[in-house]
Amino acid sequence: MKSVRLKLLLACFVSTMVVVSSAAQVDHTAFSAVLGSHVRNGMVDYAGIKRDKRFAPYLASLSATSASTLTGHERLAFWINVYNAYTIKLICDNFPLKSIRDLSNGKVWDRPLVTIDHITYSLNEIENDVIRPLGDNRIHFALVCAARSCPPLRSEAYRADILDAQLRDQAERFLADQSRNTFDTYTHVAKLSHVFEWYLGDFGRTHAQLLQALQPFLAEPIKTSIKRELPLWTVQWMDYDWSLNGK
Numbered sequence: 001m002k003s004v005r006l007k008l009l010l011a012c013f014v015s016t017m018v019v020v021s022s023a024a025q026v027d028h029t030a031f032s033a034v035l036g037s038h039v040r041n042g043m044v045d046y047a048g049i050k051r052d053k054r055f056a057p058y059l060a061s062l063s064a065t066s067a068s069t070l071t072g073h074e075r076l077a078f079w080i081n082v083y084n085a086y087t088i089k090l091i092c093d094n095f096p097l098k099s100i101r102d103l104s105n106g107k108v109w110d111r112p113l114v115t116i117d118h119i120t121y122s123l124n125e126i127e128n129d130v131i132r133p134l135g136d137n138r139i140h141f142a143l144v145c146a147a148r149s150c151p152p153l154r155s156e157a158y159r160a161d162i163l164d165a166q167l168r169d170q171a172e173r174f175l176a177d178q179s180r181n182t183f184d185t186y187t188h189v190a191k192l193s194h195v196f197e198w199y200l201g202d203f204g205r206t207h208a209q210l211l212q213a214l215q216p217f218l219a220e221p222i223k224t225s226i227k228r229e230l231p232l233w234t235v236q237w238m239d240y241d242w243s244l245n246g247k
Contacts, residue, residue, distance in 0.1 A: 042152025
């Protein structure tokens with residue numbers, strides 16, 4: 001992890017020596033087209049993507065991007081798309097399979113996978129060393145690890161100009177899906193995805209702080225109950241289904 005951070009610092013230093021446009025943008029149109037053709041309700045047609053001739057050129061465009069010149073939502077959208085696109089590539093390269101955890105003896109997230117700005121990243125490094133430090137905990141509704149209990153993959157790429165709306169929609173959909181999260185206002189029990197257990201520190205130090213962080217994305221009357229009766233609520237964790245999110 002330290003070596004990745006040093007390389008990131010070097011890449012940022014080098015980028016300051018190059019004249020770049022402050023309005024640098026990355027075109028994710030091809031990824032939206034691929035996802036729109038092969039993703040329905042979060043379920044992925046990996047065989048279809050594997051045959052889709054638009055996918056490989058898009059991956060190549062990501063690798064060719066000078067990511068260190070990107071800022072703000074452009075940077076965040078880029079790296080979310082990198083994570084999701086290369087997770088899809090990983091599955092396509094090994095398809096068919098039952099679960100992403102069948103790869104590399106369950107250590108697939110540490111496998112070197114993509115080189116951008118002369119830095120080679122694993123999925124864990126993309127998530128933990130690049131995306132999470134950007135400080136938006138809504139990324140946990142957007143990063144998709146190819147499992148059924150992950151947040152659902154969108155049928156479009158993430159875009160800087162609508163990123164806030166996309167991330168909010170992802171949060172609302174994920175939390176409203178009772179196969180992934182449930183909230184019982186009678187018993188005051190929230191049964192939540194293990195995603196929130198694994199990354200609790202991104203939402204607060206305690207379960208109460210977690211519920212407060214999720215509250216803006218919840219429907220009534222759950223939102224009101226958490227706001228008014230927070231001390232009564234307890235958190236439990238749902239079983240996590242690691243089977244492939246494929247059709």
